[in-house]
Amino acid sequence: MAAWPRFPGTIPPAASGRDSLDGMPDWGALRAEFPLLDRYVYFNACSLGPLPQSGRAALARYGQDWDEQGTPVWFSTWLPLLERFRGRVAELLRAPAGFTAIAPSVSVALTTLATGLPLPAGRRKVLIGELDFPTIGHQWLSRPQFEVEFVPSRDGMTIRPEAFAERIDAQTALVATTHLFYTTGYLQDVRAIADAAHAAGALFVLDGYQTCGCVPLDVKAMDCDAFVGGCLKWLSGGPGNAFLYVRPELIPRVRPQGTGWFATRDPFSFTLQDLVFADDARRLETGTWAMACHYAGLAGLELILEVGVANIQERLRDLTDRILERCDEAGVQTFTPRARSQRCGIVTLECDRPEEVEASLHAAGVIVDSRPGRIRLSPHWCVTEEELERGMDLVLQHLTAGVSR
Ligand SMILES: Cc1ncc(COP(=O)(O)O)c(C=O)c1O
Structure with a gap:
């Protein structure tokens, strides 16, 4: 019987091609890793992170490894x-x-x-x-x-x-x-x-x-x-x-x-x-x-x-700063602390019809989440500044429409 494997074995590193990042990552280049971000303004990364290209390739490799090797694959x-x-x-x-x-x-x-x-x-x-x-x-x-x-x-x-x-x-x-x-x-x-x-x-x-x-x-x-x-x-x-x-x-x-x-x-x-x-x-x-x-x-x-969790944290704090600013400008109540050190990727907004607003935003190309009495925004760290503004225009529009009816 083969010995219980104690050490990382034969799996090659994920072929990501990003091992030469210096200082802050190139967010624009990394964005190509997540095709879903081309189809939606993605404000729900704290619920389901988008599938990276390397994840898709790994899932294909799973089928291939299983099919090619049979039992010895274990x-x-x-x-x-x-x-x-x-x-x-x-x-x-x-x-x-x-x-x-x-x-x-x-x-x-x-x-x-x-x-x-x-x-x-x-x-x-x-x-x-x-x-x-x-x-x-x-x-x-x-x-x-x-x-x-x-x-x-x-x-x-x-x-x-x-x-x-x-x-x-x-x-x-x-x-x-x-x-x-x-x-x-x-x-x-x-x-x-x-x-x-x-x-x-x-x-x-x-x-x-x-x-x-x-x-x-x-x-x-x-x-x-x-x-x-x-x-x-x-x-x-x-x-x-x-x-x-x-x-x-x-x-x-x-x-x-x-x-x-x-x-x-x-x-x-x-x-x-x-x-x-x-x-x-x-x-x-x-x-x-x-x-x-x-x-x-x-x-x-x-x-x-590889991207670096500390880098992601900084990026998310920048994005959530801007979300809070946009909510303040629009007079929308939020339930997220202002101090940067007391938050990271989530901002929640008051909403009396959260599920309806979530669905209408989805139809408009923005993925958010709803919780009782709230819309929850958690932008992916590769969301661009332009997308953040466009996404927030839509969020605030749909939110206000929901409240005034
Ligand atoms: C903080 C936290 N803990 C636990 C869970 C539930 O995890 P699971 O469904 O894997 O049991 C969630 C789900 O969103 C969560 O946000």
Whole structure:
């Protein structure tokens, strides 16, 4: 039996031709990587990042590899590709190698953490932000052994780290929250929340799905005990490519209650009667991976790493500055913080008919998203200045038409 592949193998780097970027990227040149941007003004990158040319090529390569090789493709190509994916995720999170794992969705990753993290004994309380993504609440609400408390927002837009700190006590087992709020675009000061949790002996779990690919990440600097994210949004990797990290010191004590043979130390020993978890973060995985997703996911991830997340963050802050300015000029209420350091790629606008406005904008060639009472704009970083102005003309026109009826 072939050995379990420990190192990146035979996958060639994504053929992107952009390895000579110097300083700020050439946004105009990079734009050619995303054909979708020629058809729409794309203001929904925080929901579904556009497919890059390298992702399309990778998906074709998936079919070719499978067709040409048959079963040996697992060891020649697929398992090494997964190992490379884990490694690139580690690079994105500045996590040590061996402590990142693959999950099919962020919800599954959170389930693994909700059942497997070694929480302080005798504590039941889980603190979650009132503006967090619903799936975070669902993980702990579905488990009767936990008492879930939601940390309120005073302004409906932000939550002060102090609001978490005030509610963390000797009963608190865990604080779980999102890095950037999906309905307001507010970027939390997560280190302050982590510090408050740790001072009380609680663990800190961060959902960074909305910051992966648009805010530079460092799990050590943020002092996360666990981090979940994925490639669907700013990483342009499509669905099925979520991932998680657990702090190295905790890994030996993590025992997920939903598991599978690929979480064991040696899956190919085919041991039925013993469960020996892998020593590294592979113990957080389960069964056979949906390989096609990971071809696309890796391509998106490698493209973004090459462009540079810090560059993307600056670009998005410039674009969102201008969106906020246009909204102010038009007298449209927004729910996104003004301070550059407290936001990145999302601006939300008040709207009394969000779904109708989303549909009419789609028909006019602008893709946005709607949330209850709001239109959400998250421009792709390759949107040009001209497109931003044209897109905003249309957004404001359609919004006002919706309000006045
Ligand atoms: C911050 C955040 N967490 C979690 C999710 C849900 O992730 P999944 O559908 O992969 O479970 C989303 C989806 O948009 C999200 O924005």
